[in-house]
Amino acid sequence: MTPSPRNSQTSTNGTDDVDVNLVVDDETLDELTALNGEAIVGIAVWEDSVAQALDAGELTDSAVDLDVYLESGVFFELYGVLCYPDLDSEPLSGTDAIDGKMAVLVAAGLALEDIAVDTEDSLVLVLGNEGEPLLYLNAGAWRLDEWEELPD
Numbered sequence: 001m002t003p004s005p006r007n008s009q010t011s012t013n014g015t016d017d018v019d020v021n022l023v024v025d026d027e028t029l030d031e032l033t034a035l036n037g038e039a040i041v042g043i044a045v046w047e048d049s050v051a052q053a054l055d056a057g058e059l060t061d062s063a064v065d066l067d068v069y070l071e072s073g074v075f076f077e078l079y080g081v082l083c084y085p086d087l088d089s090e091p092l093s094g095t096d097a098i099d100g101k102m103a104v105l106v107a108a109g110l111a112l113e114d115i116a117v118d119t120e121d122s123l124v125l126v127l128g129n130e131g132e133p134l135l136y137l138n139a140g141a142w143r144l145d146e147w148e149e150l151p152d
Contacts, residue, residue: 020079020141023121032115032144035070040110040127042069042150045099062091063140064098067151068125070112075147076125080140087136105134 024032046065062082069075082091083098092098105127113128118138125137 020143021123022141024117024123025121029115029117035072035074035112036114038112039071040068040106040112041071043067043102043106043110044069044151045095045102047095062093064095066098066102066137068112068127068137069147069150073146073148074144076139077143077145078123078125078137078139079142082138084136084138085134091138101135105129110134 021028044067046067048065063080064083065077065079066081067075067077083101084091085101092101109129110127111129112125113131113133114126116124116126118124123139123142125139126133127135127137
């Protein structure tokens with residue numbers, strides 16, 4: 001399942017056009033909610049992020065790019081993600097800290113509990129275990145794709 005890029009922007013990296021979604025409309029949200037409850041089989045936190053490349057100031061330490069791999073064979077590419085342990089906390093900071101937290105959660109049996117939007121219609125993935133939210137991923141941009149093999 002790949003939602004149509006109704007609210008997307010195409011960027012060119014020299015050889016390929018990539019559709020990147022910036023917001024989530026009602027129809028796309030309805031399509032994405034079919035993924036609720038899926039087990040997360042892997043998460044890859046990238047060392048370099050779009051926010052760092054653009055020198056986004058204070059967000060540089062907190063915003064990361066990451067991929068979330070679901071058991072069904074699809075994955076989210078998330079850009080400029082802020083990772084919140086709960087709704088009242090500041091975002092986690094530092095690639096190593098975020099990567100470490102993600103590794104522990106995935107090993108403990110993490111699932112995609114819910115898909116939501118923030119006040120600006122940006123994508124928010126709610127990750128948890130047995131219905132308990134453990135981490136909120138607020139993405140500045142995102143896309144959904146299929147995977148055949150998990151990265152190392």
